[in-house]
Amino acid sequence: MQTEFIDKLEKILPSQDYALLRQKGIEYITELGQAIWTDHNTHDPGITILELLCYALSDLGYRTAFPIKDILAEINNDEPEKLSSFFTARNILTCNPVTLNDFRRLLIDIPGVKNAWLRLVEKPDPQLYIHCDQKRLTLEEDKEAKQEEIDIQGLYDIQLEFEEDVLLGEFNQTKYRMNVISANREFSLEIYLPSWDKFVTKVASISAFQFAEFPLAADANSYIRSAPLLYQKKGSLTFQDSGETYKVVSSSRFSTTAITTAIHEALGGALDLLDHYHKSMVKIASIFESVKQICHEHRNLCEDFNRISGLDLEEIGVCADIEVTSDADLEDVLAHVYFEINRFLAPRVNFYTIKELVQSGYTTEQIFDGPKLIHGFITEDELEKSVFHKVIHVSDIIQMIMDIPGVLAVKKIVLSSFYHGEIKQSGESWCLPIGDFHATRLSIERCKMTFFKGLIPYFAREDETLDRYSELLSLERYNRLAAREYDLAIPYGENRHLTSYYSIQHELPETYGIGEAGLPRSVSPLRKAQARQLKAYLLFFDQILANYLSQLGHVRELFSLDPTIAKTYFSQALYPIPDVSDGNVPNIGTLLLEFVQSLDLEQPNIDLDDPASFRSQWQAFLQEKKTQFSEAYKKLDPLIEDEKTYHRRKNGLLDHLLARFAEKFTDYVLLMYTLDQKRAPAELIRDKLKFLQDYPEISSGRGKAFNYKQEKTWDTENVSGLQKRVARLLGIESFARRTLSYCNVEIFPHPDPAHAGKYLFRIFDEYKHDLLFSKKKYNSKEKAQEAVEAALQAVLEKARWHVKKDFDKRYSLFVNDEHGAKFLIGDKKYETKQDAENAVTLLLEYFRKNTMCEGFFLVEHLLIRPRSIGDDLLKICVRNDCSECSGFLDPYSFRITVVIPGWPERFKNFDFRLFFESTIRLEAPAHVHVKICWVDRPSMLKFEEVYRPWLDALANEPFDQSDLTNKQNDLLAVLDTLKSIYPETHLHDCREDAGERPILLNKSTLGTIS
Template sequence: MKETISIPKNIRTKNDLDYEYLREIGVDYIEKIGSKLWTDYNVHDPGITILEMLSYAITDLSQRIEMPIENLLASKNNNMAKMHEQFLSAIHILPTKPVTALDYRNLFIHIDGVKNAWIKQHEEFIHVNCKEHPAQLSYTPFDENQTFPAPFKLKGLNDVIIDLEEEVEDPTTIISLVKDIYNQNRNLCEDVVDVSIVEEHPIAICAYIDLDPGADEEYILALIYQAIDLYFSPTVNFYSLQQMFDKGYTTDQIFEGPIPFSSGCVPLESNKGGFIDKEELIKADLRKDVRLSDIIQLIMNIEGVHVIKDISISNCGETLGLEGAWNICIKDWHKPVRCDKSTFNFTKGLLPIGINKEKVATHLAKLKAQEKAKYEDVEIEDVAMPLGKYMAPESYTTIQNDFPDAYGISPFGLPGNAKKPRKAKANQLKAYLLFFDQVLANYFQHLSKVKDLLSVDEHLKKLYVDNVILTEAEELKNRQTYYAQKVEDVTDIKMIVGDYSNYESDLLGIINDLHEEKTGKEVFYERRNQLLDHLISRFAERFGDYAFMMKLIYGDNDIANDEILRAKLSFLQNYKEISCARGLGFNYCNPESNLNDNGIWDTVNISGVQQRIAKLLGIVDHSRRDLASEFLEVYEELDDDGVTEYRWRIKNESQVLLSSSKHYHSLEDAFKELFLAYHYAKNPDNYDFKLTEDGTQTYFNLINPDINDPENEDWIIARRIAFTDTKEEGVAARDALIALIKEVTADEGMYIIEHILLRPDKNNLDQFDVEDPSGLEPDASPENFMPVCIDADCKSCSPFDPYSFRVSIILPGWTKRFGNKDFRRFAEQLIREELPAHVLAKVCWIGHPLGLVPDEENDMLHLQTKYKSFLEQLHCDTSIGSKSDIENYRATLNELIEAMNKANTIYQTGRLHDCDNDDTEETGNKIILGRTNIGNL
C-alpha cells in the first residue's frame, strides 16, 4: 500500500522553536510575579504584545541555532579557503610518515619508475671483548676462536630492494631518489645502509599445449607470458578514492599510512598513481617458491587453451625435460623470472603450430600498455570538504519595527501633532525595549562568532605566538570571548543612548562587568582555555597536566595563564606536522633549513618526536641551536665583604637589554628573578615611567605586577638606562625593548641524539693504498665505539647493545622550569610516553648558562660544540675521499661520545618541607624525606 503524506495536526515542540509554548510560559511567569498588579492577559494588552514580539524573536534565534553546523561555520567570502583553515581535511590529518615496512613499500611504489619495493633487515654484527675493562666493541672478532659472548646484531638498520619498471633507462637515478626519500621519511633510531635492485632467479618452463581450432596462437602465448610474469612478480594496482570506497574501505582506512600528496603529510614530487589496496600490497611480496600446479591453473584459465599435454619447470641452466620439479624454492630476496630457455609448443589437434615471435612481442606490448593505461589517469584525491551556505547569522532588525503603528515606535513614528508627553512615552518605550533588542542582538552576534571561537584565530596568534607589539585597545579586543553589536535601526537611537560613538565599547564593558566575582581577564582565560581544550580534544590530546605544572611553578597569575595559552596555540597551529611526523628522525642526508645554508645548526630540521615533545612541554623554540647561549646570563660578583653575590642580565647580540636591579645571595634566587623578568618584560603594563630628579628626562623600570607596594625592594626587578626627553619617546623606547626581548630565545630546548647514528664507519685506513679494497675489513678501533657496561664475566648491568633503538635526550638543567624537580618528573614521563615504545631514552639535565662557570667546566657548552662538529661530519654518502676524512670523522665521533659520557645532571637546591608546619608549603623544590627522589635511571 502506498504511504500517504500528510501534515500533522499537532506541531507543538514545547521548546525554543515553539512560539505558542514561549508565549504560554511567559504568561505563566507574569502570573506568578505580577498577578496582584496585572490581571489582563488578553492580546490587546501592551505587555502581552511585547511578550509576543519577544517570543517571536526568540524563535528566530533558535532557528538559526538549529541551522546545519556547516552553515554556521560558513564565511561570506572565500568560503572554501576559510573552511580549510578551520578544519584539516582527510588528506592533511589522517596520513602519517611511514612507520612499518608495508608503509615504506607503499611510499616507494608511488615513485615513478619503481614497480615494487621491499625492506629487509641489514646484517651488521658487533663483537664484544669482556677481558678488558671496560669492555670493548669491534666490527671484527677479538679472537679467532671466540664463541662467548656471541656478537650482537644492530637493530634498526635496513636495506631497500626495488624492482624497476621495464622502461627505466637509468637505474642509478632511481636508486638515488629512493635513498633520498627514505632519509626524508626516516624513522627515529633507524637508518638505510643500501638500496639495490632485486636480483633475479630464472625459471625455465617447458610445455606442450593443445589449442582450440579457432584460437590465435600468438595472442595465446602473449597471454601466457603475461599471466606467468604477473604470477612471478605481481603488479601493485592503483585505485581512485571512489574505487576504494566501493571496495568497502572507510575514510580512515584509505588514508592510513603515507599518502603522497603535494601539500600533504608526505610530499612527493611527480608521484604516480592513486591509492594502494594494502591487502594487494601484502600479496605482492617476493615469492618464496614457484609451484607447477599454479602455472598449470594460470594457463588453463586462458580462453582458447584446450589442454596441457605436458609441462615441467626447473631452474634455468638445468637440463630441461618433461620430468621437472613440482615446486622450486626461490632464493631469499630474489624474484623469479622467465628464463630465455623456456619453450612453449602448440598443437591444434594432431597438427603442430608454428609461432611468429614478432607477433607475440607485439601482442605482449599491447597487453602491457592496456594494463598500464588503467591506472595512468588515477590520482590521489582528498575527501571533499562539506561546504555550508553563508546565512549571515548576525543580521538583526529591531523588534520595535514590528509593533503596531499605534505605539509610535516604528520608523513612521507618531503623528506630527503628537504632544510632548506622548513623544516622551514613546521614547521611554523605545529605551525599555532597547534592552531586549540589545540582548537579542548580542546573541545573534555570538552565533556569528562560532567559527572564530572554534578556531585558532589570528588575534590569539598575535597575542601569544607572533612577536608583535599591540596597543592596549588591540590587546583588549584580541582577548574577547563575548561579543556585542549595535542595534542601528531604532529610530532616534542617538537621543536614547547618548554618546553613540562609544556604544559598542560600552556594551563590551557592561558584558564583562556582569561577572562580579571575576575580572574580565580571568573570564577570558577561563573561556579561552575551555575552547582550546575542546579543539585539542578533537585530536584526542590533552594539556591538563601541563597547565597544572605551570600553575605549580609560576602560581595562578598572568605569566602561567599566558604560557598555557601560548603552548596550546602553538601546539594546535603545528598539529598537522606534529601528528604526521611524530615518529620521524631528522634528515641528516640532505638537510634543508630556512635559517642557514648548511641545515645542521639553527635549523628546524629535527626529528618529529622532538618537535612534538617540545610543543607538549611548551618550549618556544624547538630548533636545533645553541642551548648555552649568551642571551640570558647569570654572573658572580664579590661585595665589599668578599661574599659572593649574583646578578643577571638579558642581552641580544649587540647590547644589554635589561639588568637586575639588585644582587642575589643565592643562585636559585637569581635564576628565579631572571626568568620572571624575561616573562614580565614582554608585557607593556609592567613598565613604570619616572622623571629624573631635575624633571627634564623620562626613564622606566620593569616592575613586578604581583607586588603593589612601590616601597617594597622587590617591586622593581630590572632596569635599563634609556633616558628620553618625553614620555611619548619613552613609550616608543619601551615598545622597541619589548620587540627585542621577544626576539631573545630562552635557553629552553633539547637535543635528541640517536645512538644508531653514532656507530663507527665501516672503512679501512688502508683502502686508499691497495688496488682492491673490497677484501679489507673495517678497522675502527674499540675507542670509536660507545662504552658498554659489562662485568668481567660478561654479565652486563645494561644491554650489550648501546646503539639499537636508544637515544640520549639532553636538556639544559638551569632554567626556571627545567630546574624544578616536579617539572622534570612530568617532562621525563611525557618523553617516555611520546617516544616510540621500542626506543629507550636516557634523559640528562646538564650544564650552566655562559659565564657562571669556566667554559671547560660547562657540560652543555662542551656537548653542543662537539655535537655540532659531529653533524657537520655526518654524511649519508658513504664515499670517502681520503684517509684524513676517515680520521677526522672518527676523532669527531670520539669527542662527542666523550662529551656525552662526562655530562652530569645538575640539580637545583631544594627546601626541606616540614609536614607539620604549613609555613614551608610553598612553590619551589620541596624535599620530603623518604618521599623525594632527585632523579631516576
C-alpha cells in the first residue's frame, strides 16, 4: 500500500508558475519595447495588465493539469454521461472463445451446467478417402485401390456434466435405488435407465415412459467380490421409446424366481419413478438447447461442433481401516472423508468476483482474458483442476484422509471402480486406472470404512454420517455468482466547469473604469473614450483565454466517436447568449454598435458608463437577439476552422485513437487519395469513425464464424467476424448478408390485374427510395432480368440521360436505351430545369460509385463437408501418388472461399483489388487458407440462387438431411464454376498509345478479335 504524504518540494509546471510567467513577460517587453518603455515597476499600468494576464495564464495551466478523468467529465447539467470514445474492460478486453478452456468457461457459465469438456474429433463420420490414381475424393473405402484416409479437422465433441437439481436431483447418472419386499424378503434394486443423450432430441414429443415385461435369464451372469461379499444377479429391462435394453442389478442372495417377482412388483407401482425420469429429461433438454445455442453463437471460423453427449461415469468405492484419536467423532470424521474424496474425484469449477481476483494478484488484463461471462470469472487453475482423471493414486487419498482432524493413521486402504453397475477394477492398493474420458464419482454405498481406537474396531452410524455429509455439501462455496455483467466502471471525474471564464477586466482596479462600476458621470469624454479603448483592447486577450478554456472543456468532443461533431476548434462568446454562452465581460454591451444605437441616449437617466442605467434594456436585447446571436456565432465556425483544416485535424485525432488499439489505416489512406483525392479526407473520417464505433465487436470477434442456426439467413448482420472487420477496414458501408447481384434493383409483378403476368423493375437507393422505374412491361422475370442488365449499363452513360418539361411545367428525368427509345423514368419532379440537370449529375455520380453493391460472401468449406453418403464432394488437384502437402489433399479443413462482386467502381480498380486481397488474407486466422473469386453479375446471381437456399436448409433444426444434401450439391456445383474476372486488355500494338493498361499474368483478360 502506498503511503500518502505532502511533498514540501513539489515542483510546479511552468504554466502554473506565476513568477516565471511574469519574468518571461518582462523579458519580452524589454526585448520588443525597450526604445519606448523603460519603466517596468509595479506601479506601471502596463505591468499591472501583464501581471493580470500572467495570473490568468497560471489559471489555465492549473485547469489543464486537472486529472484527465475530470477533464473528460466536463458535461452539461452535471448529469453523468458515458463517453462514447471509451470502452469498458468487459467490452474491450474480452474475446470470442479461442482456446478449449475458453469454450469450457462459456459452457460452465450456462445455468444447469456444472462442467464441460471439449475434444477434437479424430475420425469424422462419414470417413473421407482420397483416391490417388483417380485424383478424387470418395466416401467409399476400397482396400484394393490406392487410397488414403482424410480426417477433416476443426470438429469438436462436447461432454457435459450437469448440476444437481434442487427438486429432481442428479442428472449425470440415471441410477435409481429402491428397496422392495417380496415373499417377506427385502431386495435392494439398482435400476439404470438410459442417459439423457439417448432422448434429448425427441424428448419434447415424449409424453410418458413405460417399462415392458422382461425376462430374467436363469443363467444370468454373476460374480463374487470380497470386502464385503456381494452376490449380484443381472436382469434386462426394455425401454419402449428407444427400443433398447437396459440393466437392472439386484444386490441379494435370493433365487432368480424371487428376484424376478420382486422386480415385477416394484415396477408395477413405479409411476413416480417414471414421472421423475420424464421431468428430468425435459429439464435436461432445455439446458441442452441453451448449450447448442451458445455453441453456435460463438463458433470459430472453420470450426464446428460434432456431438454433445453426457458423462461416462465410473463410480469409485473405497474400503479402508482408519485409526483415530480416542475422542474422535466417528460420524464427523467419516463425513469429512466422504466430502474430501468426492471433492477430489469431482471438483467444482468456482466463479470469482473482480475483487477476489485483484486480491489474489490478477491484473485487469488477466481477469478479463477470455469470453464474456455473466456469473463471474473462472481462472485457468480452476479449469486445470477439473480435468478427467487417467489414474487415481491411493497415496493422494491417504493424504486427504490424514489431513482430516482426528485421524492418526490409515492402516489399510483399497480402491475399486464400477462402470454401469458392474465392477471394473477391484482391490487396487497402489493406483486405480480410469477409462478414457470417464468422470469419477464416489459411491458411498460401495464404501466400507472401519475405524480403530487402539485395537478396538468401530463403525460410524450411517444415518448420522449422511446427515453431516449433506451439511458439508450445503456449506461448500456455491460455484455460480449472481447473473450480471461483471465489469469495471469508467472512472467518472468531477465536473470542474472548465469552460467557465471570468473576464480579466473584473480584476483591474476600479480606477481603470472598465469594471462593473464603470466611470462616474462627471469624468471627461476623453476619459470615457480611454476606458472604452482599454476595454476593447483587453477583449482580444479575453477572447484568446476564453477560447482556450472552451477548447479544454471540449476535449471530450475531440475524442468523441459522434459523427455529428464536425469541428475540432472550439470557442465561446464573451457576451452572454442565453443557453449558449455565459460570457461575463463587464459592460460589453457598450461596445456593441447595434445595442448602443437601440438606446435613447437623450434620456438623462441612461449613461453608457453606468451599467445600472441600462441593465434592463441589455437583458431585453439579449433575449430578443438570442436566435440571431446563436446563428451568427455558428457562422464563425468556418472562419475559425475551414474544411481542409477540420479534415486534417480530425483524421489526426482518429489516427491517435486507432493507435491506442495498435491499428492503422495508412495503406487505405494512400489508396483512397489515389482513387479520389477530393473526397478522400471526408470518407476517411467516416470510415475511421465506423471502425472505432464497432471496434469491440470487430476486434474480439475477428475469428468468429456466423451462427448458421439463426432463423433469418438473409438481409442480416449475422456474418463472420472476419467479414465485419474487413468491411470496416475497406470502408464498405454494410457488411450484412444481402443480395449483391442486383443490390439496388427489384423486379416485381405489374400491380394492374389487366397486365397480369407482366413484370416491371425499379432502381432504388440505400434508403429504399425509388430513383428510376422501367417504362416497358416484360413478359417474364427472365426478360426483366435481361433488361435490368441493360439498364444498369445505361445509367452510367451521360448521353442517355435527358430532361423533359411536363404539362404541369415541372421537369422530370428519363433514360434512353441503345436505340434512343425511352427506357427508364425518374420518380421525382423538379421545379426548374437547372434542378433537374443537377439531379442528373448527382445520379450519375451515385450510379458510377455504386457502393450499395460493395460487399462479399464467405463460404466455410467445413460447413459443406459430407454428412451422408449421397453428398457430393469438393474437387481436388493432386499427383497420382498423393505426394503433396496434406493441406492440398484436404479441401475442407480450415479453408474458405470469398466471393466478391467485380463490377462496383472501386472493385474494378486493380490497386484496390490487390489491397482487398492482401487485407483479407492478413486479417484471416493464420491457419485458414483463403480462396478469392472476383465474379461478374450473372455469376453472382447464380451463386446467390443456390447459396441462400443452402443457408435456409442448414438453419433448420433439425435439418432435413435429404433436403440439405440437394441444396449442398447445388452449391458445390456452382462453386466449382466460379472464376475470377479481370479487366480486359489487349496485346501491345506499336501503333497504339504507349499509355495502355499493361497485361499482368493471372490479373488480366485478353479481349476478342473483331
